[in-house]
Amino acid sequence: MLPFHKEEVMAVCEGTKRRKVSGGLRGCRRSEAGKMKLEPCIVLRSLVLGDNNRLKRVPEEEGDDDCFAISFVRGGRHEAGAAAAPRYSLLREVGRGSYGVVYEAVARKTGARVAVKRLQCDAPENVELALAEFWALTSLENRHQNVVQLEECVLQRNGLAQKMSHGNKRSKQYLRLVETSLKGEQDDVIASNEGERILGYPEEPCYLWFVMEFCEGGDLNQYILSRRPDPQTNRSFMRQLTSAVAFLHKNNIVHRDLKPDNILISQKSGSPVLKVADFGLSKVCAGLNTKTCEEHPAAGADVSNQNNMVNINKFWLSSACGSDFYMAPEVWEGHYTAKADIFALGIIIWAMIERITFIDAESKRELLGTYIRQGAEIVPVGEALLENPKMVLHIPQKARSSMSEGVKKLLQDMLAVNPQDRPDALQLELRMDQVTCAA
Numbered sequence: 001m002l003p004f005h006k007e008e009v010m011a012v013c014e015g016t017k018r019r020k021v022s023g024g025l026r027g028c029r030r031s032e033a034g035k036m037k038l039e040p041c042i043v044l045r046s047l048v049l050g051d052n053n054r055l056k057r058v059p060e061e062e063g064d065d066d067c068f069a070i071s072f073v074r075g076g077r078h079e080a081g082a083a084a085a086p087r088y089s090l091l092r093e094v095g096r097g098s099y100g101v102v103y104e105a106v107a108r109k110t111g112a113r114v115a116v117k118r119l120q121c122d123a124p125e126n127v128e129l130a131l132a133e134f135w136a137l138t139s140l141e142n143r144h145q146n147v148v149q150l151e152e153c154v155l156q157r158n159g160l161a162q163k164m165s166h167g168n169k170r171s172k173q174y175l176r177l178v179e180t181s182l183k184g185e186q187d188d189v190i191a192s193n194e195g196e197r198i199l200g201y202p203e204e205p206c207y208l209w210f211v212m213e214f215c216e217g218g219d220l221n222q223y224i225l226s227r228r229p230d231p232q233t234n235r236s237f238m239r240q241l242t243s244a245v246a247f248l249h250k251n252n253i254v255h256r257d258l259k260p261d262n263i264l265i266s267q268k269s270g271s272p273v274l275k276v277a278d279f280g281l282s283k284v285c286a287g288l289n290t291k292t293c294e295e296h297p298a299a300g301a302d303v304s305n306q307n308n309m310v311n312i313n314k315f316w317l318s319s320a321c322g323s324d325f326y327m328a329p330e331v332w333e334g335h336y337t338a339k340a341d342i343f344a345l346g347i348i349i350w351a352m353i354e355r356i357t358f359i360d361a362e363s364k365r366e367l368l369g370t371y372i373r374q375g376a377e378i379v380p381v382g383e384a385l386l387e388n389p390k391m392v393l394h395i396p397q398k399a400r401s402s403m404s405e406g407v408k409k410l411l412q413d414m415l416a417v418n419p420q421d422r423p424d425a426l427q428l429e430l431r432m433d434q435v436t437c438a439a
Contacts, residue, residue, distance in 0.1 A: 088211065090116055099126040104214060114151060117210040121177060128181040129280040130208045134164060136253050136279040137210075139286070146244035148264060148277040154209040161209070173206070215275050217265025221367050223272065224260075224352055231402065233272070234353050235436040238407075240274040242425070242432040245345055248276070249312050249338050249425035252286035255279065256317070258344040259326045260351075260368045281322065285315040285338075312338045313424055325358065325369035329386035329417050339419035342428060346414030347381060354401050370397070385417045406435035 088105045095102040100119040107114055119130040137150035153164040155173055164174060217223055220237075227233075241263070248255060255262075255276065262278040320327075320334040328343035330336040350356065351368040358369050358378060372384040372391075385391055395411050396403045410431055416422045423431060 088114065088116060099123075099129060105211075113214040113216070115212045115214040117212065119208045119210070121180075121206040121208060124180050127177050131177060131181050132282055133210065133279040134208065135284050136282040138165075139253065139284050140251055144244060144247040146240045146274050146276060147247060148215070148275040149213045151211040151213070153211070156207040156209060164208070177206070212277075213266070213275070215264035215266045215277075217267045217272060220260035220263040220265065220274070220348070220352070221365070223265045224355070224368060225357070225366060229355065236272075237274055237352065238349055238432055239436055241276075241345055241349065242429045244274065244276045245341055246425040246429040249341070252284055252312050253279075254283045254285060254312065254315070254317065254338045255281075255341050255344075256283060257281040257322050257326075258341055258348065259323050260348060261323075263348070283315075283317060285312055324380045324383070325367075325371060327380060327382045328419070329382045329389070330419055332383055332386050337419060339422050339424070342414050342422045342425065343382065343419075345428075346411050350395065350397075350411050350415075353403060353407070354396055354398050356397060381415065385415075389417045391417075404435065404438065406438055410435055 086108050088107055090103040090105045092104050093101055094104050094115075100117055103116045103118070105114050105116045106112070119126065119133075121127045121130055134153055137148075138153070140147070143149055154161045155164050155177075157173055162173070245255070245258070257278060257280070258276070262276065264275040264277050266273045266275055315337060317336055317340075318334050320331055322331060322340075322344070326344040326347045328336060328340040331340050347370050348368065351370045354370075356368065356370050357366045358371060359365070360367050370381055371378040372381055373379075374384070381393070385393075393412065393415055395408050395415075410423075410428075414422055414428065
């Protein structure tokens with residue numbers, strides 16, 4: 001194994017080191033904030049191609065015919081010349097992170113509720129996160145009921161926008177984003193009177209807007225902790241989660257940030273349906289060298305043949321990213337494969353069944369997550385296993401917990417310190433069906 005320097009492990013999504021806080025609790029790397037507040041309604045509307053001097057068309061070489069414009073509504077009035085009917089009305093802010101905002105919205109044509117995520121591409125690391133999510137979701141040729149569905153993605157600049165398509169080589173703005181992501185922080189940022197901006201971009205920032213299905217049930221934390229324990233719901237969620245991860249791995253996507261915050265709940269069908277979301281740290285590994293798919297982050301942008309069967313567990317990743325309480329031992333070292341998703345899933349399922357929680361240092365929210373107690377401090381399971389690979393995990397953790405032997409054995413295998421001892425996603429899906437049906 002590579003040498004482990006705990007003080008050097010950093011989160012890609014925030015660029016900050018893991019923190020210790022009072023009371024023995026630790027902060028975790030988080031990409032969303034728990035605050036909810038109302039803001040002026042914002043509307044995405046179709047671009048009128050008639051005589052509107054205040055709106056400009058995107059040049060043909062920069063886009064296709066599917067163009068949009070952004071307008072704002074404040075106090076019931078449209079700003080600057082809105083001649084076309086709005087496509088989406090943003091109703092309220094439901095989440096905010098270090099580089100993006102999520103809104104609840106309504107499609108004006110159908111009345112359907114959607115989620116709209118606005119990501120500001122004002123720094124290379126933000127561009128990389130935004131494109132990672134775009135590439136992951138657009139590389140999926142088929143839908144899966146347990147993976148959040150992307151309806152469309154729009155690239156906005158200077159009040160105009162164009163619909164993003166996978167590998168659009170005609171769009172100069174899209175190619176500029178890819179180039180920025182590839183270059184990283186080397187020479188892309190320059191100082192100006194207004195602050196820092198990406199080289200070559202106008203003063204007005206560039207945004208990516210993701211229009212996705214809306215999940216009205218909140219995240220897994222909120223759903224589980226606001227209800228009484230229900231073994232039947234637990235079994236259903238376990239099967240749904242393993243099915244989602246198997247689907248992603250089959251499509252060559254490593255999520256890398258599985259946690260209850262990133263698992264949403266849809267209740268449109270009457271019964272809760274889980275949706276794995278937030279692919280900002282994900283990696284599309286198809287078509288890449290099996291030695292590593294991490295040294296060139298944007299290489300996943302061009303997945304030419306999804307039908308090529310590859311063993312995703314042969315692709316090595318090297319960025320230590322994710323959230324502390326769900327990170328596998330090898331992720332702390334920065335050399336891991338898709339089996340890290342299996343470990344994270346084991347932590348989530350264990351915490352869900354036994355309702356094991358901790359208090360997040362930043363948001364003060366109670367979150368699902370399993371840990372190891374070391375004196376007055378709690379330590380993420382992955383970190384504890386790295387420091388003591390021979391440590392035996394006590395599953396179940398609580399004396400009165402009702403957990404079948406089959407589930408217990410499966411969790412122990414999912415949380416094995418050696419990734420090779422963990423089942424892969426397809427094996428896990430089969431075993432999960434067996435143990436939950438037998439329970």
